Amino acid sequence: MADTPEELQKHLKAYTIVGAALLVFTVITVAVTYVDFGHTFANVGIGLGIATFKAGLVAYIFMHLNHERAMIYRILVFTFFFVAGMFLLFMLAQADPITRFR
Amino acid sequence: MATATTANPHLADHSHDSDHGHHEDPFWRKYVFSTDHKMIGLQYGFTALFFLAFGFYLMLCMRWSIAYPGVQLPWYLRLFLVDRFVSDGVMNGSLYNMFGAMHGTIMVFLGIVPLGFAAFGNYVTPLQIGAIDMAFPRLNMASFWCFFIGGLMMLGSFFMPSGAAQVGWTNYSPLATTAQLDYPNVFWTGQTMWLSAMVFIITSSLLGAVNFIATIINLRAKGLTWMRLPFFVWAMMVTGFLLLLAFPPLEVAAIMQLMDRLAFSSFFVPEGLVVNGARFDVSGGGSPLLYQHLFWFLGHPEVYVLLLPAIAIVAEVIPANTRKPLWGYRSMVYGVLVLGFLSFIVGAHHMYMTGMGAWVSAFFQTTTVLISVPSVILLTCLLISLWGGSIRFTPPMLWATAFLPMFGIGGLTGLPLAFNLIDLHLHDTYYVIGHFHYVVAPGVIFGLFAGLYHWYPNWTGRMLNGFLAHLHFWPSLIAMNVLFAPMMVQGVAGFHRRWYDGGQSFPLTTDKVLFEANGFISNLFANGELITIRDLNILMTFGAMMLAVAQLPFIINFFGSLVFGKKITSDNPWGATTLEWATPTPPPHGNFTFEPVADKGPYEYSVPGADRDFTPQWIEPAEEGRPVEEPVKV
Amino acid sequence: MDIPYTVTARPDTGLWNAKVGIWLFLASEVMLFGGLFSSYIFLRLGADYPWPMHELQVGFGFVNTLVLIASSVFVVYAWVALKMRNWRRFQFWMFLVIVSAGLFLVNKSFEYYNKLTHYHAELQDGTIIAGHLPKENSKEAKSIVFEASHVSVDSASGSHYFLKYLENKDDVRFVTEGGIEVDPSRKWFENLKRGLKLSAKADRLAAEGDIAAADRLSAAVEKDYKILGEVNGAGQVRLTLSKPGKFVVPRHKTLSWEETKMDFTRGLATSLEGMLVSASLKLAVDELDMREYLRRDEPREKVISESTLFGHFDENAEGQQLLKDFTDYHTPLVAEYEAAVAEWRLENPGEEFEEDTFMEWERIKLDKLHKILEEGHAASGDGYEQTAAAGAGAGHHGHPYVTVPFEDVRFFSNYGPRKNPYNAIYFTMTGLHGLHVLGGMFVLGYFLVFGRKLFLQNPEHMANRVEVGGLFWHFVDLVWIFLFPIFYLM
Ligand code: HEM
């Protein structure tokens, strides 16, 4: 792990760069929503894509997921599987015709 | 106790000389705000036993009303609580609803989960992995007190002007959103209090789950590799994950419903809802389906949270009493992992009737059928473990053996419900009640009794009385079946699960003839009169009363043996192999007198060539002069 | 007795306990927010009302995003400082974290305040107006005001809660028909109910044949509970007020009202007699949304001119002016819409026209109408703004007042969770997130203020703690990274 002063210095630099990138991408997210990509869901997709990228940066660099132990990855993989399942289920539940009463 | 003064700082204080100026913790530190996992386990255990008894009492009142609708409850059921709600002592519909909802809630969230997972888990897990305590002892204490506050709030809700929650343990919206809203202060209604209490109980479970998993990952003794863990520990770990990942969606649902009730939002309320003849004055635009999806995302994992500790206890008790390794340990471990995984994606099989849609139904039908595979693996392994063993029918073994067929019945009756088409007919009937009670009552509760009898000597240093144990077991076994088997019959006939008058007002269904007049059975039991489906109610209520009486020997035994029980002569009275029996009796704060090191699997019974029929998992420390005794005969 | 692996990692897993703990906790937090996000998706996909895009002010969210991201960077800086055993630098960065968290929360509370004081009413014909309550008597402007001379309370189920809505509580005394002065507080109600219970018990005893006991009990009740004599045939106690009592009651606490009578909800089981002062909603309107209303299958201009809304403006001339402006504004849009539909028909001959295809046209952005109008008028310099301001008296930012009788209001709420599921999920998610920020602020603040002792004893332990706290903080940041676009931007 990052324990020697030199390595820590290197990390500090990485943190600064990532922080700056996050700020820039925030500006981009906002800018992008005022562009019409033709369909609401295109806009939503692009916005979420950028947000996911930002979240990935935070998780990967700030939360040290670039060098974590196997056990942690295992826990997270399970969790993300279930979250994804939940998203899917809720979308399916709305997409299915029987629930549409309008 | 010999003094193995090692340099290892992890060992119990007690391993130092007792004249060391060693000070006792004050009372409140030792018994109330204790951080010792065993004491916390006991606190959970006693609280849970109280709640189980209370939930059982609520159920007795309900069963009375089903069998004898409109008849005053007998005096022993009117001793408390009932008078608050009905002056004439007769159950009415809303009281039945209240008791029913609270029976379900209390049994599930305040009875079985705290007893199985929290109490046994807390007491046994650290011992079995050779740890001195949980990874986060103070968090452990916090989680107990969170649970306790949640429990008090649930109990307290009975004493609010509105009485307790009335909308079933599932608390479905929009009924739950609109119930009891016309009380002046909505915050102090049972329905709202249910939600607030759930937030506490869920928080407690989450803290507990974090603690359990971290403990199992990081505090295993030297040499205790993953595949040397007792099955109990594996089950606790999976249960921990179920709680950790499945409870948050319910917390979300509870918070949203709280918002609906207190801030009048419309998460679960559709447009144009009419309540008490008036348009419900909220914006609408939400969906009751959302609540059900969130609830059942927890709901199904929750039933495995109820079940797994019991199966795990049985898996400990059986090898110890057949003197034979657990059959298929590895398949059981993988089975339980797969079970845990699948349990997250079957929840909506409770919602076939909501019209949630064909794709979703088909998907959940498939996964539900799939999940029966690992369950069957677990049960089969346990069953085969009996094969060829020299079984000692000790009291824990009685319960463990009975668990197998009871859980089997519960599980097999569940299979038909997995199918859409059959569920159309059976949904919300007594068939469902019968099915899941076979799992949770004769199943899980028998497993938990097995655990109580099994580990009681470890806690107290005394055995429970064998005669009273038999007096407890046999009537309970019979009563459970008298109580639950007829439910299946009624259910198939179309008996709805929430008829407080036992179906009196639905004669078309409930007057169906079961036994003709002057038939053999009718002559035997009913003076030759015709017996209808509804008459089974009386039989079942008799079973419930019998079950209540059957618990008296246990209560006497449990408390009496604290003082009069036969003292055990060895720290390992059952001759078991897992690490909890390596501690002194009772285990002191810090548990072990030597540093436990494991060098073999958990179930080394009757190893060929060994001098005894069990070979404990741990290495006896060389300098230790602990007497190695043969286990007592029971 | 020390738990092992609190500071150093366990060799085979490579982890210390708290690291395992925090990741497990975060896993459950992922599920918590996962549940909320999927509810958001569910509600959005199923919404049968126009999803309020860009309704929130982006500026607030944008600033908060920047603040949180910066604080996340500060946290890792602080952790590195501890790793390098530099307490001063740690303090510096951690202090900045706390300040950022504070800023975030202050910003958020402004936003909440704005929402909670902004109102929204849906009229029976589907028109939606939004605006602010007048500054003075804002409570009365959204409530039913009733001057009561008599109050009838239900003896069996009544409750003292009606007193909560009595404005001049201290000046009013209550006298029963029989001339007993009472204070209908909670105690009084409890006493009344106890008396009723006892007399019911006496009746029961009498019915069971225990006449002597029944008589004894009845006598005792008569002596101790004189008030029971005041219960009339309808089971009520009718109280006369020494002077008119002014009740200001939110609509949802009432069952019904007339000129001379008002009933509270069933739960309060109280009714008033006297004079209705007002039962209407008064708003300084700043937004107008006629999307729902305009869906009627009639010529749109006719529909607009028939809207009840325009009749309700206090200054009627002003209402007429607004109507005219609205029509002017709307006519070209309708033309555009119809042209588009015609074009679509040409391009897709023979196909059924689906309204949904042109949803965005139906949802013509009218909610900022007034602002647009103001700008338009300012540009043309016709003094519209001045007339509006003058006409509205002390109106909010010069918006015209409208007074709508409650009968004409189908639904009314502030921009809080009640308004629609969008607002509800917005408040729930950001509220929970805010609680997380607050919690993180406390924990990190604790490290900042009380951490020095542990730092001196065992700096690695302290660094571990900050790492764990930091992980939580990053997670909170991560959640916000998603919250910002889904609520503010799309
Ligand atoms: C031990 C003896 C038990 C008996 C005799 C019993 C009996 C009953 C009865 C009669 C009902 C009500 C059916 C109705 O609504 O009319 C019921 C419901 C229920 N019971 Fe039990 N029960 C027992 C134990 C348990 C246990 C241990 C659990 C724990 C998991 C449990 C969980 C439930 C639940 C969740 C419901 C559904 C409540 C609802 O409808 O909301 N029961 N039980």
Ligand SMILES: [Cu+2]
């Ligand atoms: Cu299920």
